[in-house]
Amino acid sequence: MNEIRIGTKDEQTAFRPGELIEGAIGWNLPEELRAIEVRLGWQTRGKGTEDAETVNEIKFDDPPAQGARPFQFVAPDQPYSFSGKLISVIWFLEVRVRPKGATARKDIIIAPTRQEVILGAPAPSE
Amino acid sequence: MHDGADNMGATGGNDNGPLVLRASYSRLGKAIGSFLFAGFWNGIVSIFVFHLIRGAMRGAFEWLLAIFLIPFVLIGLGAIVFFIHSLLGIFAPRVVITLSARRIRLGDPVELNWEFTGRVQVIEKLNICLEGCEEASYRRGTSTATDRHIFARVQLITSSDLNDIRSGHTRLQLPSNSVPTFTARSNKIVWNLRVNGVIRRFPDVADTFPINVLPAAPMEADA
Numbered sequence: 007m008n009e010i011r012i013g014t015k016d017e018q019t020a021f022r023p024g025e026l027i028e029g030a031i032g033w034n035l036p037e038e039l040r041a042i043e044v045r046l047g048w049q050t051r052g053k054g055t056e057d058a059e060t061v062n063e064i065k066f067d068d069p070p071a072q073g074a075r076p077f078q079f080v081a082p083d084q085p086y087s088f089s090g091k092l093i094s095v096i097w098f099l100e101v102r103v104r105p106k107g108a109t110a111r112k113d114i115i116i117a118p119t120r121q122e123v124i125l126g127a128p129a130p131s132e
Numbered sequence: 133m134h135d136g137a138d139n140m141g142a143t144g145g146n147d148n149g150p151l152v153l154r155a156s157y158s159r160l161g162k163a164i165g166s167f168l169f170a171g172f173w174n175g176i177v178s179i180f181v182f183h184l185i186r187g188a189m190r191g192a193f194e195w196l197l198a199i200f201l202i203p204f205v206l207i208g209l210g211a212i213v214f215f216i217h218s219l220l221g222i223f224a225p226r227v228v229i230t231l232s233a234r235r236i237r238l239g240d241p242v243e244l245n246w247e248f249t250g251r252v253q254v255i256e257k258l259n260i261c262l263e264g265c266e267e268a269s270y271r272r273g274t275s276t277a278t279d280r281h282i283f284a285r286v287q288l289i290t291s292s293d294l295n296d297i298r299s300g301h302t303r304l305q306l307p308s309n310s311v312p313t314f315t316a317r318s319n320k321i322v323w324n325l326r327v328n329g330v331i332r333r334f335p336d337v338a339d340t341f342p343i344n345v346l347p348a349a350p351m352e353a354d355a
Contacts, residue, residue: 048178050316052268054270055270055271055317057319084312084314085312085314091281092266092268092279092280092281092319093266118347118348125264126285127309
């Protein structure tokens, strides 16, 4: 069996800036591992060349071949998750296994209303 | 990624004090740049034009070369016109934009003041607006291209009254449902204040003031 999973508490996938992102990773891999890393990052999609940044990272050294670990991040202030005509910013949680490089990923939203900002959308009525 | 608290293109002031904005490029710089381009372009093109004229004077006009040179000569003439336009633009009235706060957050109201100096009476109409723009850069062949899309435009002032044009103030409120300034290597969200003063038979006042918009103040947590 070759399995890596990542999940968030209560399956929450949208967060406000400053909010706690809690979750856990689980894995069941056939061989010895050097490390497992959990990352919080963003990437752009759209017309421009892709930009990406890892904002926070937790590393578990010398983990067993199978196991589970909780993790916690604080949602950063910016950038917001947004989608425009040319650019979108997508936040994600990613687990990466060393040395194999196998990954699992979960897209999340970070924005003040916990909804992706749509650029050019009309302002909400007061 | 850019996460600075201070505003770009700003001078003076502290965190709470007023903020005097600076235009994204200087008029003198634009004039010098256009002069250098026009001089370089026309310097090269003039070699071929001189060759063509000398041939014509000897009775051997090179039609193929003449036709080939037409677009290059037109670009050169355009560069000269642009230089003259930029040069005259130096003498257009100048505007100073001041914001009441140095840290500008989405959704927060900010007082915006403007004041013109110079021959302000020549301005027939003033238009000040705030624009939010996506900028995406990508490789195209051997060069880098940048596409832009304006996703938000907030009209702040439109006036043809000289007293209103000379100086005034208005409230600027950035849309709360939008995004802060975002600066990555190839993708950007930029916010600009655009000042346009229409002048008859003279280059308009067309200044752009970039502002660094910060995320909205934290919201209260859900009950």
